[in-house]
Amino acid sequence: MATDAPTLPVEEPTKAPPAAPTEPGPRAAGRRPQVKHGAWAVIAVLAIVLLANDTQAIQSLLLGAGSGSLIAALALGVVVTYRGSGVINIATGAMAMYATYVFNALNTDGKLLVIGWKVDIGGPVGFIPALIITVAVAAIWGGLLYRVIFAPLRTASPVAKVVASVGLLLVIQSVIVLAFTATPVPIKATLSADSVKLPADIVVPVNQLILCGAVIVAATALWAIYRFTGFGLATRAAAEDERHLVLLGHSPTIVSGGNWVFSGIVVALFAVLAAPVNGTADPTTTTLLVVPALAAALVGRFTSFGVAAAAGLAIGMLQALIQYLGTKGWYPQSAGSPIPGVAETVPLAIILVVLAFQRKGLPSRGSLGNVRLPFSPTPRHVGPKLIAGLVVGIGGFLVLGPTWRLAEVNSVVGIAICLSFVILIGFVGQVSLAQMALAGFAGFAMAKLSSSAGIGFPFAPILGALSAAVVGVLAALPALRLRGVQLAVVTMAAAVAIQSLVFKNPDWAGGLRGAVVSPPKLFGQEFGPITPTSLGDGQIPNPWFGIFCVLVVVALAGLTSLLRSSGLGRRMLAVRANERSAAAAGISVRQTKIAAFGISAFVAGLAGALSGYRFGSVTPDYFGVFASLSFLAFAYMGGISSVTGAVIGGLLVTNGLVFTALREWVGLGPDYAVLVGGLGLVLTVVANPDGIAGQTRIFWEQFKRRRASGPPASREPGGPVAAPPSTTVQEGR
Structure with missing residues (x-):
């Protein structure tokens, strides 16, 4: 290990480092993942051998297409936001979950969900009108969220954008919990009760076919839009280098915001179509579907709609197959029951396999401006x-x-x-x-x-x-x-x-x-x-x-x-x-x-x-x-780069001293802790990356500099005016 040198760089550069040599150029961004074709062939052969003589396995595999379609749709939403704005949106599943609640409130109670409030619109709304309203609401929210949260972060580091999306996830989930509690809500709408009978007595519900067909159409439509339209060309130009887009007379903010609108539409549409298949809505299940969706998007390197959709469908079907295999006598047991959680490990396994075969990282994006990370001060006293x-x-x-x-x-x-x-x-x-x-x-x-x-x-x-x-x-x-x-x-x-x-x-x-x-x-x-x-x-x-x-x-x-x-x-x-x-x-x-x-x-x-x-x-x-996400929020609010920030974050945690004081003195219940944490995380990343501790340190340094400078020098008649010393806090000092 190397010895320390006085010239060792210990803080962030003021400008973003150049792209790594191993990352693909802009034209390479659309290439298929670097996974050997032979590996996919082996997987296909093994799947065929496994399913050849088991009708129930094939039935389970096909029934998994419903959840797979929603995973694929979320993956499409992730790809859209990444291609358009460089944001890997961890909150995509939460946005889909919110759309489900908007639709169900319209369809069941005749109420429009506006953030956490329910506005009575006079009676229940039919399936199609409720779907249209929900998609419109999602489109508006997509544009607003980008404008308020991610447009200010357009020149920030990808890490800051991911952390901001974590805060958005916490906010959306907490709003739904406060409005509906964490108890699952029944979905009364029906998409189709019919089924299609295939050979070997295999039955496939029609709603599964509708979902699969819709996600294939959506992936094809998105591919065509981004390949042939002016908006798609502008998006590709932004992904290559935003400076080129500006020279062409386009606004990167408008182009990226339009992609967030597209993502909101796709996610909301499939969340509504999948709701009758799932039968219930809750704040957790759909939100966590972002994990397999991220795996599917990673298979497509966050650029390919077709690969991401196919991978999402495959993940859902594979998870359903694993659930069926759990009924077999040879399946590993724990306390007399099948080992839990094997299906949930599929996304992690796929991610690790893809990363093992993928020779290149994510496609790089050219952007304007500088990258700033939180300052980490040297501890004193x-x-x-x-x-x-x-x-x-x-x-x-x-x-x-x-x-x-x-x-x-x-x-x-x-x-x-x-x-x-x-x-x-x-x-x-x-x-x-x-x-x-x-x-x-x-x-x-x-x-x-x-x-x-x-x-x-x-x-x-x-x-x-x-x-x-x-x-x-x-x-x-x-x-x-x-x-x-x-x-x-x-x-x-x-x-x-x-x-x-x-x-x-x-x-x-x-x-x-x-x-x-x-x-x-x-x-x-x-x-x-x-x-x-x-x-x-x-x-x-x-x-x-x-x-x-x-x-x-x-x-x-x-x-x-x-x-x-x-x-x-x-x-x-x-x-x-x-x-x-x-x-x-x-x-x-x-x-x-x-x-x-x-x-x-x-x-x-x-x-x-x-x-x-x-x-x-x-x-x-x-x-x-x-x-984990909640504690990350409080750590960021306190100051993610210092011990003092960790102390402040600990004071802010749910049921800690600050929230106990709010509960005892103001009457604010602990249910609001996650909402406050999510909002605080978003505000911290956007407006104050150094957190409370960092901002306090800056104010203290400014105060000491003002005191050291003394009162302004008096001006003698006819004499020069003494310039006051600078009070700027230098980064890294």
Whole structure:
């Protein structure tokens, strides 16, 4: 590993680095994925052999075309937004889910859903008029969302755009939960009740055929629009270089906004057509379909409509086939039932296979302007700050009542999770949407070690965190070839796979019930959150448990500060700024990334262990994908690139100190926490990438400069006017 040099680049350049040599040029962007034709032939032969003598397998495969059509439609929406604006929209599934609720409210109750409010329009609306209104609403929302959120980010980094789309996902989902609750809503509309009978007594519902035919027509129409129309040519010009588009007299904002309108129309249309097939609508199912949709779009390299649609159909059908194979006697079992979550791992497997065969990354986009990433300041006065945090944290558990002690525990654990984001995203620029999955993995490992191997505190949480670090290092392997948005797609798919395959496994993690965690015990004395104690008011949570959490998190904050100031921390920042420049300076990008993933996962694992002790159990719901997205929102709001930002983010987490204060003093319920987090994330990315901590630092620097400059110099008669010193805060100082 290279030694540090004074000239080592430790901050981001003010301009975007040039495209990597391995990325394709603009004309290569439309080529098919670099997957060997022989591989696809082998897959096709295996599928034919498997299905040849099993009619029920063929039936299941065809029935999966319904969900596959919706996945394909979402993939088309993802491709449209990427080709038009360079945004990989993680919120595509949430936009489809919102369209489903708009349609159902019109068709069932005669109410138009405007954000979270239901406006009575005089009675239920028929299927076709409700469909037209829903598509129109989606088109308007597509244009507005681009204009308000993504147009200001047109010159930002792809990572910033992905993070903004995560905030949009949280906002849309929370709006629906607040308006309808998380309970599934029945869909009363019907598309078609007829069926078509094929040879060998195979029956295919007509609505499945309608969906499949519609998605094929949509993919063909989009291909023709982008291939032959002026709008399509303008979009392709924007993808190559926006400067060329400006020279031709077109507005990049209008062209990109038009693509968002197209995406909204496609997504809403198929969400409505698929709603009667699904039978219900809920805030989670359709939203998470963005994961297989992203896999399908990646197969088409986010440029090919035909390949993305075909891959989406194939993923849905393959998942249905796996569900059927689960009924076979040879299928692996867990607690007497088929192993759960295998179908949900299909997108991750496809992504990894495609990336293994794909020689080139995503097609690059030329854009105007500069790329700015959050500034990561060098920690100062670390010792006094840690001592102050320790005193304040311990003092809070000694003097606060039970409600506020519980809020402080939640905030302290939240700080630990936010620190893991700071290390990985803030220091090295690698976007992970699986941090809570890693935390949950450590929690379940700790519970398993305690119950099966008799390993208790303090070895169980440490070993659990180390197991999370191992998984984190494995997650770093794709990062050795990927960066930015592709890595975000991989980690989100991995989070879904871990949640479904590991957390819901009855043998390993207790299934949906979760795993029981014994309270921590040291020298024969328990100090769990519900352990009786004479300290304080004697009510739960036990102050000793809170003090233990403070000690752990203060230690993690100190270690994170030391990491930022160390040679490894400087190498991380160099990799974040420009990987090729870092490699040219003698830095091992591979080792730096692996170290960042491992350390970040270890910190997340300790947070998962603390969380397990806090609740007395580890459950899949708390460590799901949406939990990762929510904590990412709060970490970004606080300041994704500093320990101070992690502390602020921990104070903001759901049921933490800030939200407890809002609940107690203002009456704002915890249901609004995700909405506030999503809105805060979007506003932070768009208006203030440095977060609350960064903005506070800027104000403080400006205040000190003004004080140091003193009062304005007086002007003597006939003498020169003294120019006031500049108060500009220099980036990197």
